[in-house]
Structure formats: C-alpha cells, structure tokens
C-alpha cells in the first residue's frame with residue numbers, strides 16, 4: 008500500500024509548494040502525522056482572494072458551454088485518477104476504500120451534471136402588461152465563491168460547489184478542513200491540470216486553495232470581495248459564519264449538522280430495513296452528516312428487528328479501512344472518541360441499555376481511534392438525543408402510533424435527513440406530506456444517507472437551510488436580473504399610471 012506522499016506524487020502534486028510550518032497532516036488510521044504544511048497567513052489569503060476576483064472578471068465573459076468544457080476536462084482527470092484519489096481519501100479521512108472511491112465517483116457525477124447544466128442556465132420570459140414590451144429574467148455569475156468544507160467529505164463537497172459555481176461563471180476560493188488538507192491539495196492539482204489542458208481561456212487564479220484552520224476560514228468569510236460563502240460543517244461553525252455574512256449582507260449556503268431518524272413501521276420489509284439501518288448508522292464510522300442516529304421501531308416489530316440488529320453489530324468488521332472486507336474504519340481523532348464515550352456515559356446514567364461502544368485495537372494501527380459501533384435503547388426520546396454525536400452511536404426507541412414517531416422525528420433542532428420503512432401507502436405518503444417529516448430529505452424504503460447528486464441536497468432548521476448539488480441548486484451561485492425591454496415608440500407606465508410632463 009502506498010503512503011500519502013507517494014499517492015500525492017502519483018497525482019502530480021508538487022509537494023515543495025505546500026511543505027512548511029503551521030499545519031500537520033496525517034492519517035486517522037495510524038494516528039500519525041505524515042507531512043508538515045505551510046499554513047496561509049492573512050496576507051496570503053487576501054492575495055488569493057484578489058487573484059480569484061481578477062479571474063472572475065475574465066471568466067464571467069467566457070460562454071457558459073465553454074466553461075462547461077473545463078469541468079468536463081476536470082471530470083476526465085478524476086476518472087483517470089479515481090483509484091489513487093480514492094485511496095488518498097481513505098488514508099486521510101479514514102472511510103473504507105469503497106466509500107473513498109464512492110466519494111470520487113460523486114465528484115465525477117457532479118462534473119457530468121454541471122457540463123449539461125452549462126447549456127441550461129435558463130431564465131424565464133414573462134408576459135408584460137404593457138404593449139410593445141418584453142420581460143425576462145437573466146442569470147449572471149456572482150463573483151468569488153468561498154467554499155469551506157468539513158473533514159468527513161473532504162473532496163466531494165468542494166466538487167458539488169465548485170463544479171456548479173464555475174460553470175455559472177464564478178471563481179472559487181476553497182478552505183478545506185484542517186484535518187484533511189492533503190486530499191484538497193490533490194484535487195486542486197487535478198483542477199490546475201485541467202486548466203492547463205483547457206488553455207488561456209481559464210484565467211490564472213480561477214480556483215484558489217487556502218491551507219489553514221478556522222481562523223483562515225473566518226478571514227475568507229469576512230472578505231467583502233466574496234459575495235457568497237458556502238460552508239459545510241458543524242452548527243457551531245455555521246452560526247458564526249451566518250452572523251459574519253449577515254453583517255455584510257453576503258449570501259450563504261449553509262450545510263450543517265444533522266440528527267437523522269428512521270421509522271420502521273409494522274408493515275416494513277425488515278430484511279431491507281436491517282441492511283439500510285446498518286449502512287446508514289455505521290457507514291463512514293457514523294461520521295456522515297446524513298448518518299442514521301435515531302431509530303423509531305413500532306412496538307409490534309421491535310422483537311423481530313432489534314435482536315437481529317444487535318447480532319449484526321456484534322459481528323461488524325472494525326479494521327483498517329484499506330483492507331477488503333472492512334466495514335468500519337477509525338474515528339477522525341481522539342477528541343471524537345472522547346465525545347462518544349462521554350455521551351455513552353450520560354446515556355448509561357439515564358437507564359439506557361447499551362450494546363457496543365468500546366475501543367477496538369487494530370494491529371498495526373494502535374494509535375488510531377477504532378470503536379465498536381454502539382446501540383443505545385431507550386424507552387422514550389430524551390434530551391440527549393437532541394444533539395448530534397458524530398460517531399457510530401444509534402439510539403433506538405419504540406413507538407405505538409405513527410403520529411408520535413413523526414413528532415419524535417421532528418422534535419430535534421436539526422432537519423437534514425429522514426426515512427420511513429413501510430409497505431403501507433398511507434403511511435409512506437403521510438411521512439412525506441406537509442405534516443410529515445420536516446427535513447430537507449425524506450425517503451421511503453431507503454435509509455437517510457447516501458444521496459444522489461441529481462437532487463438538491465440540504466436541510467432545514469439548524470442544518471442551515473442551504474441547498475447544493477442537483478435540481479435548481481445552481482441558482483444559489485448566480486444573481487437574477489429582471490429585464491423589461493420596451494421596443495415600442497411609446498412610454499406607457501405600469502399599473503396604468505398617468506404621469507404627463
């Protein structure tokens with residue numbers, strides 16, 4: 008297996024450009040640091056934003072289908088390097104290789120979507136009330152788009168934003184998580200390679216990368232040359248970003264914490280539900296924003312489902328995520344492990360029945376924080392369940408009436424994803440109706456995680472309200488102008504107003 012340094016070199020990264028002091032990069036698998044990187048200071052950050060601003064002024068005039076061609080080339084590069092980049096994602100974020108490769112595939116998918124979109128940035132034509140007048144909407148790029156991303160999707164989240172932002176005619180400045188800078192450097196290099204292939208139409212500085220921690224993110228957020236900040240991470244971070252952006256009337260796309268639930272009804276296909284529960288709750292070691300955290304099981308099927316779930320949990324392969332057959336890799340760091348243990352202790356003192364949750368020692372990875380995923384059975388939803396614990400910890404609560412289960416689904420501050428397992432049409436429709444789940448994602452007979460790029464992605468309430476990726480999310484990266492064109496030789500006023508001079 009290759010090291011992070013070897014993988015970066017295979018992708019054509021010039022490491023000398025990035026090495027220095029300020030940020031340690033490594034792997035949660037070994038718990039060891041591999042490289043020391045130069046963190047950007049505020050002067051360098053301001054310069055990078057300035058370069059992106061200058062690039063925008065050229066790029067906005069390049070025809071959108073031509074802009075799509077750059078994203079096509081970038082997508083081709085991703086196809087060529089999928090295996091290498093996927094391994095790098097696994098090494099730096101700790102997710103199993105299948106998921107590392109899946110994350111790169113998600114980047115490829117959004118590039119394909121954005122390429123098609125580059126010929127479909129449609130506006131409306133609107134009937135005017137005045138003779139000889141035409142009304143229409145035109146969509147224009149915004150400027151420099153700031154992207155702040157979290158450790159758990161270290162490359163896909165940037166691609167969701169950047170592929171759309173760039174075909175829409177913007178430039179992009181990226182501040183990745185300080186826990187996953189190496190994958191960001193790799194992706195930035197692949198994008199630069201696509202720009203070089205594209206030719207001089209792609210201005211220098213079109214995509215910028217800032218290496219650093221939360222203070223670097225804050226510097227990006229505070230810069231008045233950045234009209235849109237798309238920030239993915241904790242609700243704590245989103246609250247700070249939202250306030251700073253509101254102060255200067257900048258736009259935001261906020262993709263924050265989730266606390267996702269599933270309801271298993273009496274008519275559910277339990278075999279399917281079981282697979283969906285396990286994938287959603289332990290995939291990426293419970294470190295997805297859409298991870299299943301709360302399971303509401305109808306009391307009539309509780310005994311048919313929960314013991315089977317416990318059996319599967321007892322046999323889950325927790326190991327090095329690069330090894331075939333592993334389903335659960337490490338937590339990102341010791342702090343994540345400590346948080347999980349503290350929450351389990353609180354649950355124990357609230358009379359919960361707890362299965363799993365202990366640290367697992369993996370040979371050759373003794374410094375990594377591997378855990379046996381935990382099941383926490385409670386008689387009713389408690390205040391503890393209102394917070395997102397970013398670890399493989401699944402609460403299970405029985406319910407009697409569907410209305411009560413939907414109320415519990417909606418009772419938490421977050422509103423990202425939700426799902427129901429049922430073969431009863433009435434229950435399914437009730438769950439996705441206006442009085443059903445209040446989340447941005449409401450699924451039937453699939454789990455809450457693993458979204459496709461074609462739909463708009465995001466959640467309500469403390470999840471931030473942003474939408475990224477498919478559907479019409481591209482409109483978030485553009486400004487709308489309403490144009491009224493008078494091609495007559497008179498000047499009638501709207502609403503029939505008479506104003507003779």
Ligand code: NAD
Nearest residue numbers: 157158183184221224225240241244247262263264265296
């Ligand atoms: P985090 O909030 O600690 O960090 C995320 C990013 O924000 C990092 O790049 C960090 O440097 C930056 N940051 C932190 N404070 C900032 C500030 N004041 N100003 C500007 N930037 C700042 O989150 P994390 O631990 O990396 O990721 C886990 C969290 O992200 C979870 O809550 C998870 O649910 C959430 N998440 C949400 C989505 C979604 O789409 N809704 C997707 C992935 C992760």
